[in-house]
Amino acid sequence: MHGDEPGGLRIVRTLRARRASIRGVQIWVIDSLNPDGLARGTRTNARGVDLNRNFPQDWRPIGVRGSRFHSGPRPSSEPETRAVRRFIARIRPDVSVWFHQPYGFVVLPSDRSDATTVHRRYAREAELPARRLGGPRLTGTAIAWSNRRVGGTAFVVEPRGGAVPAAVARRHARAIIAVARGGQAGSSGSAAGADAGSTCTSCTPIPFGSGSAWASLARASASDRSSG
Numbered sequence: 001m002h003g004d005e006p007g008g009l010r011i012v013r014t015l016r017a018r019r020a021s022i023r024g025v026q027i028w029v030i031d032s033l034n035p036d037g038l039a040r041g042t043r044t045n046a047r048g049v050d051l052n053r054n055f056p057q058d059w060r061p062i063g064v065r066g067s068r069f070h071s072g073p074r075p076s077s078e079p080e081t082r083a084v085r086r087f088i089a090r091i092r093p094d095v096s097v098w099f100h101q102p103y104g105f106v107v108l109p110s111d112r113s114d115a116t117t118v119h120r121r122y123a124r125e126a127e128l129p130a131r132r133l134g135g136p137r138l139t140g141t142a143i144a145w146s147n148r149r150v151g152g153t154a155f156v157v158e159p160r161g162g163a164v165p166a167a168v169a170r171r172h173a174r175a176i177i178a179v180a181r182g183g184q185a186g187s188s189g190s191a192a193g194a195d196a197g198s199t200c201t202s203c204t205p206i207p208f209g210s211g212s213a214w215a216s217l218a219r220a221s222a223s224d225r226s227s228g
C-alpha cells in the first residue's frame with residue numbers, strides 16, 4: 001500500500017515459499033498495491049495519492065497532490081485502487097491481511113467492534129500485541145471499504161519498521177495460514193483442516209508488476225463458508 005513501508009514483502013515471499021505445504025484453503029497474494037511508490041520509496045503512488053485514503057468508504061478530500069495523505073480528486077480515482085477493488089470483489093476473501101509499517105502491532109477495529117477473533121489469532125501466532133489505532137478515524141481506507149462493502153474480515157498488520165528479519169517473516173506466514181484456516185471471525189478454525197482433502201490451494205500473484213508486498217487474502221473453502 002505505502003511504498004515506504006516495504007516490510008510485508010518478505011512475509012509474502014516467505015508465505016509463497018511454503019505454498020506446497022498449505023492445504024485446505026486458498027491464499028491469494030498481492031506483492032504490492034503501489035508498485036510505483038515502492039520503486040520510488042514514497043508513501044503515495046506516482047500521481048501523489050495516498051491509496052489508503054482513496055477508497056470509496058467514507059472518502060473525503062484530503063490535502064493536495066503529493067502531500068502525504070492526499071486522498072485523490074475523487075473516490076477510486078487511482079488505477080491501483082480500482083484494480084484491487086475488482087480483485088477483492090471477485091475473490092471475496094473471508095480474511096484479508098494488509099501490511100503496513102512500522103507500529104509493531106496488529107490493528108484492532110477502530111469502531112470498537114467486539115469481532116476481533118481473527119485479529120487476536122493472528123497476533124498470537126505472529127507474537128505481536130493487538131491494539132486499536134489512536135487518533136481520528138481514518139477515511140477512504142481499503143479495509144473499511146472491504147469490511148463494509150464486501151464482507152469478511154479485513155485488517156491491518158504493522159510489522160516493526162525497517163527490514164523484517166527472517167524469523168519474524170516466518171511467524172507472520174504462520175499467522176496468515178492460521179487465520180486462513182480459521183476463516184471468518186467466530187468460526188471454529190478446524191473446519192478447513194477437516195475438509196483439506198477436497199479443497200484447492202493456490203498462491204498466485206496478480207498483475208501489479210513485481211516488488212513489495214502487502215496484501216494477502218485468504219479465502220476459506222466453500223464448505224467452510226456454508227458451515228460458518
Ligand SMILES: [Zn+2]
Nearest residue numbers: 002005100101
Ligand atoms: Zn501504511
